[in-house]
Amino acid sequence: MGQQGPLLSIDHISKEFYGNVVLNDVSFELKAGEILGLVGENGAGKTTLMHILFGMPVIADTGGFKGRICIDGQEVSFSSPFDALDAGIGMVHQEFSLIPGFTTTENIVLNRESMKPSILNDVFGDRMSILDRQDMKKRAEAAIEKLGVKLDPDMLVSEMPVGHKQFTEIAREITRSKTRILVLDEPTAVLAESEAEVLLKALRKLASLGIAIIFISHRLHEVTEVADRVVVLRDGIAIKDTPVAGVSVRDIASWMVGRSVATERVSEGEAREFGPEILSVEHLWVDMPGETVRDVSFSVRKGEILGFGGLAGQGKLGIPNGIMGLFQAGGVVRLHGKDVPLNEPRTALEIGMAFVSEDRRGVGLLLDESLKWNIAFTAMQIQGKYLKTILGGLFRIRDEAEMRKLTEEYIAMLDVKCTSPSQKAKELSGGNQQKICLAKAFAVKPDLLFVSEPTRGIDVGAKKLVLDTIHRYNRDYGTTIVMVSSELEELRSICDRIAIVDEGKIAGILPPTAELPEFGLLMSGLGANGSQEDLSA
Amino acid sequence: MSGTKSLGRFLTEYAVVIIFLLITVAAIPSSGLSIQYIVQEMITRLGRNTFLVLALLLPIYAGMGLNFGMTLGAMSGQIGLILAINFNIGGVEGLAFAALLGTAVFMGWICGVVLNKAKGREMVTGYMLAFFINGIYQLIVLYMMGFVFPIRSSAILLSRGYGIRNTLNLEIVRQSLDNFLMLRLGEYTVPVATFLVIAVLCVFVVWFKKTKLGQDMRAVGHDMSVADSAGVPVDRTRIIAIIISTVLASYGQIIFLQNMGNMATYNAHDQTSFFAVAAILVGGASVKKATIPNVLIGVILLHVLFVVTPRAGQNLFGSAMIGEYFRQFIGYGVIAFSLVLYAWRARKDAAWSREGLRGSSSGAVPAAAAAGGEGSAK
Numbered sequence: 016m017g018q019q020g021p022l023l024s025i026d027h028i029s030k031e032f033y034g035n036v037v038l039n040d041v042s043f044e045l046k047a048g049e050i051l052g053l054v055g056e057n058g059a060g061k062t063t064l065m066h067i068l069f070g071m072p073v074i075a076d077t078g079g080f081k082g083r084i085c086i087d088g089q090e091v092s093f094s095s096p097f098d099a100l101d102a103g104i105g106m107v108h109q110e111f112s113l114i115p116g117f118t119t120t121e122n123i124v125l126n127r128e129s130m131k132p133s134i135l136n137d138v139f140g141d142r143m144s145i146l147d148r149q150d151m152k153k154r155a156e157a158a159i160e161k162l163g164v165k166l167d168p169d170m171l172v173s174e175m176p177v178g179h180k181q182f183t184e185i186a187r188e189i190t191r192s193k194t195r196i197l198v199l200d201e202p203t204a205v206l207a208e209s210e211a212e213v214l215l216k217a218l219r220k221l222a223s224l225g226i227a228i229i230f231i232s233h234r235l236h237e238v239t240e241v242a243d244r245v246v247v248l249r250d251g252i253a254i255k256d257t258p259v260a261g262v263s264v265r266d267i268a269s270w271m272v273g274r275s276v277a278t279e280r281v282s283e284g285e286a287r288e289f290g291p292e293i294l295s296v297e298h299l300w301v302d303m304p305g306e307t308v309r310d311v312s313f314s315v316r317k318g319e320i321l322g323f324g325g326l327a328g329q330g331k332l333g334i335p336n337g338i339m340g341l342f343q344a345g346g347v348v349r350l351h352g353k354d355v356p357l358n359e360p361r362t363a364l365e366i367g368m369a370f371v372s373e374d375r376r377g378v379g380l381l382l383d384e385s386l387k388w389n390i391a392f393t394a395m396q397i398q399g400k401y402l403k404t405i406l407g408g409l410f411r412i413r414d415e416a417e418m419r420k421l422t423e424e425y426i427a428m429l430d431v432k433c434t435s436p437s438q439k440a441k442e443l444s445g446g447n448q449q450k451i452c453l454a455k456a457f458a459v460k461p462d463l464l465f466v467s468e469p470t471r472g473i474d475v476g477a478k479k480l481v482l483d484t485i486h487r488y489n490r491d492y493g494t495t496i497v498m499v500s501s502e503l504e505e506l507r508s509i510c511d512r513i514a515i516v517d518e519g520k521i522a523g524i525l526p527p528t529a530e531l532p533e534f535g536l537l538m539s540g541l542g543a544n545g546s547q548e549d550l551s552a
Numbered sequence: 553m554s555g556t557k558s559l560g561r562f563l564t565e566y567a568v569v570i571i572f573l574l575i576t577v578a579a580i581p582s583s584g585l586s587i588q589y590i591v592q593e594m595i596t597r598l599g600r601n602t603f604l605v606l607a608l609l610l611p612i613y614a615g616m617g618l619n620f621g622m623t624l625g626a627m628s629g630q631i632g633l634i635l636a637i638n639f640n641i642g643g644v645e646g647l648a649f650a651a652l653l654g655t656a657v658f659m660g661w662i663c664g665v666v667l668n669k670a671k672g673r674e675m676v677t678g679y680m681l682a683f684f685i686n687g688i689y690q691l692i693v694l695y696m697m698g699f700v701f702p703i704r705s706s707a708i709l710l711s712r713g714y715g716i717r718n719t720l721n722l723e724i725v726r727q728s729l730d731n732f733l734m735l736r737l738g739e740y741t742v743p744v745a746t747f748l749v750i751a752v753l754c755v756f757v758v759w760f761k762k763t764k765l766g767q768d769m770r771a772v773g774h775d776m777s778v779a780d781s782a783g784v785p786v787d788r789t790r791i792i793a794i795i796i797s798t799v800l801a802s803y804g805q806i807i808f809l810q811n812m813g814n815m816a817t818y819n820a821h822d823q824t825s826f827f828a829v830a831a832i833l834v835g836g837a838s839v840k841k842a843t844i845p846n847v848l849i850g851v852i853l854l855h856v857l858f859v860v861t862p863r864a865g866q867n868l869f870g871s872a873m874i875g876e877y878f879r880q881f882i883g884y885g886v887i888a889f890s891l892v893l894y895a896w897r898a899r900k901d902a903a904w905s906r907e908g909l910r911g912s913s914s915g916a917v918p919a920a921a922a923a924g925g926e927g928s929a930k
Contacts, residue, residue: 097783112781114774125771126782130764142765302903343903 020088022047022227023196028082030063030074037063038080039251047195050218050228052242052259054235056271056538057327057501059248061231065198069099069106086196103195105188107202111180115173119166120148120155123187129154158186161224162217178210182217189221197221198229203237204328204518215241233326235264235271235539247271268535272503287511290317292352293495294463299346300519301330301337308333308344309519315463315497320489322510322527323499326538331499331516332373335465339363339370341378350463364397369461371452373468373499375445379452382441386433387415387422389440389451394458425454429484446477453484464488467499482509503534564897568890569836572853575882576860583863590859592740597855598848599730599746600811604804605828605847606753607797611674612842613761614793615773618829621663621678621794625801626821627689628656632802633725633809634693634716634817638705642724644732650725650806659685660798664791671776675839682825693817716817726813746807753800754844769793773840804828830854830883833890840894857882 021044030038038060045051055061066073067080070093074080083090086102093099096106113122121128129151130144152168159166164182172180181202188194199218203211211234218241222228232238238245239259247255247270255270294315301308308330315321323331337344340360348355356362363370372378381389394400395413401421403414422436429450433443440451449469456464466485470478486509489496500506506513507527514524515537522537563570580590604622611619632650641649663681670677697703698714708716730743760766771779772789780786805824809815832842835850862875 096781112778114771114778116774117771121767126768126779126784128764128767133763142763142768144764145759145762146764146767 021045021085022087024085024088025064025068026083026085028064028067028080028084030060030067030080032077037251038067040082041248041251041253042082043246043253043256045196045227045229047227048222048225049244050222050230050242052238052245053229053231053248054233054238054245054267054271055248058250059271060251061248062200064248065106065200065229065231068104068198069096070094071096100191101193103191103193105191105194105197107181107184107188107197107199111184113172113180113183116171118169118171119159119175119179119183119186120152120168122172122183123155123158123168123190124151125187127190154190155186158190161189161221162186163220164213164217176210177205178207178213181206181210181214185214185217185221189226194226196227196229198231200231201233202230203232203234211237233539235267235536238267239264264539265532265536268539269532272531272535272538287319289319289511290493293317293350294497295347295349295352296334296338297347299334299337299344299348301333301342301344303330303333303336303342306330306333306336307519308337308516311346311516311519311521313514313521313524315495317495318489318493319512320486320496320498320510322506322513323497323516324501324503324506324513324534324538325516325522327501329516330519331501332467333519334516335370335467335497335499336372339368339465341370341372361397364393364459367462368465369393369456369459369463370465371449371456371467371469373471375448375452375472376441379455380440380448383439385437385439386426386431386443386451387418387436390422390425390454390458391418393455398459400458421458422454425457429454430480444473444477446473446481449473449477449481450484453481453488457488460492461494463495463497465497465499468501469498470500470502470505478505485509503531564893566836567893568833568886569849569853572834572857572886576853576857579857579860579864582868583860584867585860585863588739590856593859594852594855595740595742596811597859598851599743599750600808601804601827601831601851601855602750602847603753603807604801604824605831605851606750606757606844607800607804608828608832609757609797609842609844609847610760610769610793610800611797612837612840613766613773614769614790615776615840616667616790616793617675617839618825618832619678619794619797619801620675620825620829621667621681622797622801622828623682623821623825624659624663624685625656625798626805626824627685628653628659628798629802629805630809630815630817630820631655631689631693633722633806633815634697634708634720636725637708637720637722638703640705640724643728646725647729647806647810651803656799656802657795659802660795661791663798664794667794668787668790679825686821689821690818718817720815720817722809722812722814725810727811729807729810746811749807757844765789765792801828826883826887827854830886833886838890838894838897854883 023045025041025043028038028041029036041060041064043051053061053064068084072095075094085091091102093102114125117125129147130141131147133143133145135143155168159168159182162182162185166179166182166186170179172183175183185197185199185202188197203214206214215237218228218230230238230242239262242259244256244258245262245267246253247267249271292314296314297312299308299311305328311330311334313321323334325331333342336342337357338348338355340358340363344357346357348357350366350368353366355366376382381392391401395402401414401417402411404411419436425431426433426436431443431447431450431454433447440448443451453466453469469481469485473481482505485496485498488494498506498510510527512524513527513534515522515534517538525533525537607622607625608619611617629650632653632655635653636646636650639649663678666681667674667677694715697716698709703709703716708720710717729746729749732745733743733748735742735744761770768779768784768789771782771784772786776786801824805821809820831850831854832847833850834854835846835848837843837846837850858879861878862872865875865878866872
């Protein structure tokens with residue numbers, strides 16, 4: 016390899032989606048045989064950067080990007096991921112793109128199978144060639160050998176442990192003779208500790224063969240272990256580009272989460288008194304696709320605001336969805352010391368819990384119905400409120416006047432911008448829709464309120480109003496609130512305690528006043544034992 | 553524990569076959585038919601129907617489910633036969649003419665394009681498309697033949713001067729393939745040529761699965777988006793699968809009709825897909841998985857039942873109609889039951905595969921870790 020120019024250079028790349036800047040003048044270089052760790056919080060721009068590198072159509076569809084990508088000093092422009100593959104860039108995705116019913120070999124050489132010509136080639140073209148299974152197996156074994164791992168070439172992917180799936184995917188990328196740059200997006204996210212070890216070893220082996228690797232991971236100790244250099248993205252800016260030698264996990268964590276603006280605590284210095292334990296959760300698992308909760312235990316005291324943070328896909332959203340019965344769940348959940356039957360959304364509501372879903376337009380609102388319907392709906396269905404009986408109790412019909420009164424009350428209280436209580440929910444802006452969702456939950460007067468991603472997709476001004484509303488409701492009515500959010504800052508602004516969820520488990524619970532790097536460390540897969548490792552290192 | 557689980561899996565996997573086998577075995581004695589008679593019937597019916605059922609295989613490999621759109625192929629085959637009669641091309645040449653007409657390729661292409669627009673709902677779309685194309689078929693055969701397209705043979709026209717008669721006599725091609733090479737084996741007669749054609753198709757299917765195109769088809773069938781991201785031309789592959797299926801269905805219908813010896817011009821294709829689908833499901837196939845043995849077992853089981861139930865009905869209830877009723881009832885029942893069973897099983901499998909993620913059954917995680925550790929040792 017020797018001394019030579021960079022293999023890949025990312026040159027002053029900027030990208031905005033509809034005026035929203037997601038990448039701002041990002042530049043870095045990658046040499047052959049080098050491993051580059053790319054880290055950043057959700058929304059820092061990692062994914063967008065990789066989309067640009069791969070020529071994903073979504074980039075061109077949203078107005079292209081500014082800046083240049085050069086390979087071997089030549090500017091390249093990819094119009095589809097296939098161009099990127101041809102140029103020698105391989106990608107291992109976060110989700111497996113393997114075919115479960117195929118063997119390791121078949122997946123490794125997928126659509127690049129070895130072929131023997133058959134008599135029908137002249138008439139119908141190459142696709143009528145016979146597969147050369149022996150040669151396919153030979154190639155697959157060579158790739159597995161190159162990785163330095165042990166995989167059975169004839170095993171079905173559906174029967175493999177997850178680690179082997181990840182290796183199969185990497186093996187597929189390196190069988191392309193041209194592959195010189197390999198991008199791995201969170202390759203260790205689904206792996207057990209020992210499997211991750213093997214993977215890192217394999218990556219170093221590949222790098223020694225001259226393949227340049229971009230390694231995206233939220234497990235920072237892996238980055239410091241395997242990478243030669245680390246680039247930290249924050250809010251679309253490459254905040255740091257430094258060799259890994261001498262850099263600690265704590266440094267990277269603070270670069271990753273550090274904000275220039277100091278957090279404003281809504282209730283600074285206020286002494287908080289809580290009642291007895293209201294909710295206790297033991298060994299909860301929730302089968303929510305993409306947000307699996309594996310084993311979570313916690314308890315909440317009356318009047319408290321408990322926050323759940325963590326990176327996307329780690330399972331924080333699964334917790335309220337599981338307790339409220341929206342996804343298959345198991346474990347023990349007790350409200351006021353009484354067992355809560357899981358997987359029964361109606362019972363969960365009846366015993367005094369309410370949920371403001373992160374899926375506002377899907378689960379949260381009846382989009383085509385009026386505001387008064389939306390606000391009164393749960394209370395009406397669950398508690399029989401806002402209904403009046405006629406004909407001596409034979410029928411029950413909606414009490415429109417009561418509903419209107421209720422709606423007007425909440426519109427005034429939450430300052431909802433709307434024309435009338437009869438306006439349709441879909442006509443409101445995101446922030447106002449969120450207020451309606453909150454009003455709907457408030458209307459059932461819950462003992463315990465789950466709020467999930469309350470500020471997702473709404474603008475900055477509205478965010479503050481929504482957070483203030485939740486805070487005020489807690490103070491005025493003493494309602495216990497469990498809030499789940501991807502934005503650490505908003506958790507820190509109103510929560511009494513913040514639990515960080517990582518890989519389906521609670522990595523740790525911190526007070527909101529804790530240092531930012533502490534949160535960063537918990538999100539990076541370094542729980543209590545992890546940080547000890549860090550100290551000893 | 554795992555023993556009962558695997559037994560449960562076996563039972564759900566083959567529930568349809570097992571139920572069918574039980575009904576059939578129970579119905580044979582009460583029909584009073586001799587085994588020799590039933591065996592001869594089976595030989596005849598295997599020759600008559602197997603090709604049609606084999607036509608369903610490729611779309612199943614390509615993940616498009618049961619190709620109810622094969623009716624389009626059946627109609628193409630019928631148009632071929634009408635023209636063969638019209639030009640008075642008899643014997644095996646007549647069948648070859650009907651087969652090589654090429655309408656089925658066009659029909660298959662239409663069907664493939666439409667089904668690509670309805671990914672994930674191929675079966676119901678194919679079923680409805682067959683009804684729509686049936687209308688066009690009727691327009692052509694009932695009004696345009698003899699009116700727009702000249703028809704030479706006035707014997708096949710309706711007396712008003714245009715449109716084809718309701719029943720078409722296929723005398724000149726009648727059983728020409730079956731009789732081409734008829735073998736007498738003791739008391740049985742075996743249409744060797746027909747079975748050879750079927751055998752060639754089976755060999756083709758086995759060979760096809762080994763080709764690049766066959767591999768692509770399997771990949772598309774397992775996961776369209778993964779295949780697409782690996783550069784497999786998904787839409788094209790699916791269209792090819794449907795075209796081949798439609799062409800094979802047209803051959804199947806030609807073989808079926810030459811055996812019958814006459815053709816109900818406007819109804820012969822009505823239940824083609826229905827009986828073919830019922831047969832393959834009875835043979836133990838599912839929407840996602842089918843093999844050549846499934847086809848053969850299915851054709852035999854379904855047709856044994858068809859042969860014995862009218863007689864059993866006659867003997868037990870004094871009415872042959874009850875057997876006819878059973879035919880319909882069981883055919884549709886099997887299809888509905890298989891589809892429900894398949895959907896139920898798919899959900900169960902998904903739940904099983906996610907079980908490992910749960911904290912309570914943490915057994916899966918150390919197992920994976922151990923496997924990874926094994927890898928690191930090397």
